Amino acid sequence: MSKSPYALAPTSPEGAEPHHRVMFLSVGQTPRADLIGDMLTNLDVSIEALEIGALDGLSKAEIDDLKVRPGEQSIITRLADNTDIVVSKPRIAERMAKIAAAFHPNEFDLVVILSTGLFRDFESTCPTVNAQRAMESAVISLAAHGASVGLIQPLQQQIAELDIPALAPYKICASYAADGDRKLLAGALVDLADAEIIVLNSVSFTEADRQMVAKASGKPVVLARRIVASAIRLLLHRSQPVTLPGVSPEFAEKLLRLTPRERQVLSLVAEGLSNKAIARQLGISPKTVEIHRSNVMSKMEVTSSNALIRMVISAGHP
Structure with a gap:
């Protein structure tokens, strides 16, 4: 260690x-x-x-x-x-x-x-x-909204290996590129020309990769590192945050409405966890999680978990 x-x-x-x-x-x-x-x-x-x-x-x-x-x-x-x-x-x-x-x-x-x-x-x-659960939840929430999602994997063989049952109903296509390889990233964008949103589906991809792909494609690009960092921030804030780098004022204002425990529940909901799984991690009852979850939805002004996840993704991905 x-x-x-x-x-x-x-x-x-x-x-x-x-x-x-x-x-x-x-x-x-x-x-x-x-x-x-x-x-x-x-x-x-x-x-x-x-x-x-x-x-x-x-x-x-x-x-x-x-x-x-x-x-x-x-x-x-x-x-x-x-x-x-x-x-x-x-x-x-x-x-x-x-x-x-x-x-x-x-x-x-x-x-x-x-x-x-x-x-x-x-x-x-x-x-x-x-990180995988958080990214999977993010992809599902985007695809469920009707968007065609393009995944960029770090290895070519991972395209054939891509088998996520939860994604079966949605419009998902995949290509590959190594992090930092501008030529391969450009080639992946050709493969994913019909995708409306690009997901860099590995924590090895950097902010420089995201910016290059966003500029070349003109499309929203989701970066795994940002998804994970957002989850860390929401889970660890115990007092009311004053400033949240990289987060829109509207999203930050809504976060201020949440209690520390509600922010933790928000992050775990965004990871796609069930009430029982959240309860195990936080050491509280599933019923208490259900109450917190309802409060989060109300305070964040959303009516579904998918809408909540999309809000979290959008907040960290200008």
Whole structure:
């Protein structure tokens, strides 16, 4: 376990919120200050960021044994020497699940699963943001609104592997590109010419990638890092936020109506979690979650969970 060298926030001024201990669990090796530091740059939340990677402490032979085999679904991740490796999605998911399950109750204020590609729930005694669940919920909410959604995956083989039953009823198309590869990103946009909204479906994509795709396509572009950062912000704010970088004044004004617990419920609803799942994470009853959820919908002036999710996405994606 390590602290991200760039993610530890400065000492909070008197009267400000205390530091929040946030554990970032990634598929590869730490440190991932490039990724974590970027997500935390614009958060007005004081965070002590810690990291653990599923490949930390393994020998080269042990890492090689986790590489994707014929017939297995794949996921790409990064090693400490900044090289990429394609590993087995099911086997790395099992390894990450064991790590998350071993965290002690209240050991961290938040656990963040830093992967868009692991289609499973992670049992943890700490509140958890699952990047894949958050992105899946975002895509469904956009597609359910009638928009044709184009997904850009980091690996070509992930197009054929894309199997999300919840997306079956909607207009979804996919292409691929590596983060930072302008040529491949441009090619992906040709494949996704009919899409109305583009989703950069990996936390490896950067804000520079988002801006390039948005400029080239002239379409709204959803960035996984922003979705995750938004969830972190909403879950950790315990006092009324005064300013919210990157958030529209209208959305910020509505957030001010919510209690700290309602903001937590808002974030988990935006991740697509059920009342029972939210109750488990927050240590409250499903009935209490239902009450909070109703209050959130009323105060945010929306009539459905999909509308709420679209509002959260729009707030963080100009």
